[in-house]
Each structure stands twice: as C-alpha cells, then as structure tokens.
Amino acid sequence: MATKKSVGALKEADLKGKKVFVRVDLNVPLDDNFNITDDTRIRAAVPTIKYLMGHGSKVILSSHLGRPKGVTPKYSLKPLVPRLSELLGVEVKMANDCIGEEVEKMVAALPDGGVILLENVRFYKEEEKNDPEFAKKLASLADIYVNDAFGTAHRAHASTEGVAKFLKPSVAGFLMQKELDYLVGAVANPKKPFAAIVGGSKVSTKIGVIESLLAKVDLLFLGGGMIFTFYKAQGYKVGSSLVEEDKLDLATSLMEKAKAKGVSLLLPTDVVIADKFAADANSKVVPAAEIPDGWMGLDIGPDSIKSFSESLDTTQTIIWNGPMGVFEFDKFAAGTEAVAKKLAELSGKGVTTIIGGGDSVAAVEKVGLADKMSHISTGGGASLELLEGKQLPGVLALDDA
C-alpha cells in the first residue's frame, strides 16, 4: 500500500505579505467555444487560495492545461479567469506568460490578498523536462511554495517538483492533504469485497496499474478504450477500435495473473459500436467478439451494464477511474451513466465509492451524482499511482512535517 509522506503544513506557514507560488491543477475540460464543461478542479482549488488571500498573501497561481507542444493559443488558461474570479470573489489578473519581466512586474504590483494566474506552464518544454533553470525562474517569482495540484502530483515537472527545491517552506495545500488522507486511508484497509473499475482512453498509462490492482482487489471491471487491447489479445476482431498493439502480450499476462490470484476480471460481453468517431455516428450493439471491420467500439453494451451492476452489488469498496465509453457523445454515454447511477445507489447503502480522474468526475457531475459518492478525487493518474503504492514526486518534494 502507498505510504504517505507526512507533508509540511500550510497552516504553520507565515503568510502575511508573502508571495506564494501555488501549483494548482486547473486542467479542466473546455468545449470548442472555450466554455468550461466541468469546473470541479477549479472549485477544488478554492479553499487553499481563499485561505492564502485571507492571510494577506500575494497569490501566484500556476497550472497546465492539456498537453500543448509549445505555445498553443487553444491551451491558454485565459478562459478560466471569469469562473475563477467569480468563485474567489476578486478580479484575478491574467499574465501572458509564466516567467519573465512582465510577469515579475505584475507580481510586484499585486496587493496583499491579490491573485494572479500565470499562463499555461506547459507552453515551455522545460516544464515537463523538469529543467532546473526553468524551475528556478518560476521560484524567483515567490517566497513560498504551495503544491495543491493533486491531479498532477504524479508528474515530476518543474512546477510540481523542481520548484520546491528553490523555495522554503514548500508545503501541501488543503486539497492535496485531503486527497492523500482519503485515498491512502480508504484503501489501506478496504472493506471487502474491494472492486476497481478502470476505463478511459489513456491505455498505456492504465494498463500498467491494472497489474498492481490485481494484488489488492477482489473484482476488476474493465471498460472504455482499453478493452479492445484485451479483446484483440484473445483473438477477437476489433474493427477500428482503439488498440495498443505493443500491449497485447501484457493484456494476456494480466488475464492469466487475475486467474491465478483468484481476482474476477470482468470484461464487457457486448459493446456499442459506431461507424465513425462522431456524435451523429450510426451505432449498434454487438457481442464483444463480433466487431465488424470499419466499426469501432465506443461504449459498453446493455448486457454488460446488467452483469456489471449485479457484480457491483456484491462489493463494499469501489474505486472507479475512467469512463466506460465516449460519454461526451450522448449515444455512447449509457455505460458510464449506468455505472455512475449504480455507484450512487450503492453509496446510499454504505458502500465506499471513490471516483478518480478528470473525465470520470465530469461524467458523474454531468448526471448530477457527484455529491452522492464517498469521495471524488481530482486526480485520475495520480490516484491510480497512489493505489499502485508509488510515492508521488510532487508530494515527495515537499518539506517533511
């Protein structure tokens, strides 16, 4: 099980008049018109920011959005400013960059309790490389470092890890603390049977964690884009569905391991297929082994929903990461919505339900069931890595308590 490093506390820091560099995860989904389709991560960042404002700090917010390669206007953080300002009750200033003279001037002009949002830190390739010179430049803007970006804590990047080396104190924000307390706490001694539901599209990231989940869970449900790699490994025809060819052997060995460990590995038995990746695609339900050429699987089918629901009824703790299908298109949202409803129902009966991952959370929000779950995590990959027993670099870099 993941051991939690005891991180330095924000409440003990001297904050009055101090410039505080706060790494937040404002990587929220935006539609084609740059409207925020789910603001969970922005709302989750508010308590720490308000605390700092209330204690007279000059708050410098830093985040990434998406995975831009260099400066890419569509990944600007500017569209987030109105919602952030509304939630904080102040006018948040937007910087056009995240380092440099202009930013320094804006920070210098910031009043105590003021808030500035730096532009997408991933516009610099040095961010993901964790370049020390770049981290130093970020650090030079501030006196104190607060990491509240739980969703990005599994990345050793300049703004999540490197910067902590140059600022003292470097402490966890309230969201980070809450996530660590809950996720580590709840799964250290889970009520059994313990189930994980893993879906989504980040196949290569998630297929790896399935292995470590096999050592902890009694049941493992798979959905979303990764199931086709498992189908193909079994010799099924998968049409043009998402497949990671280089993970076929791994999929086979995971199925064997599940069997050897006595874990029930449940793959959908039927899928909803589409003739193109679009909201208005033609669709039909077929058995999992019979996806025709030219068609792609975009959701789990009704028989799978039924059998997943029945098996979930037998569990006491459930961790869910990644949607069951392309829920952004109504035609392919049924599987994800059914799982969300099932978990909400089970929460009401005392089952512990933990949801992780930007898109899974968005899906739960979309059906209005977020407040029914035991815990909604703001990190998908980060919560999975914690479950894998890994230490998160963004947490390790912080001062010891």
Ligand SMILES: Nc1ncnc2c1ncn2[C@@H]1O[C@H](COP(=O)(O)OP(=O)(O)O)[C@@H](O)[C@H]1O
């Ligand atoms: N069968 C599928 N084929 C392609 N994409 C899928 C499929 N099922 C789900 N997805 C996509 O996966 C995305 C979420 O994946 P991911 O980022 O891994 O989840 P999370 O953010 O919850 O961790 C969603 O945008 C969804 O449309």
Ligand SMILES: O=C(OP(=O)(O)O)[C@H](O)COP(=O)(O)O
């Ligand atoms: O959305 C995120 O991860 P998640 O989808 O695993 O929750 C985080 O903001 C990290 O983003 P990244 O996976 O591009 O490093």
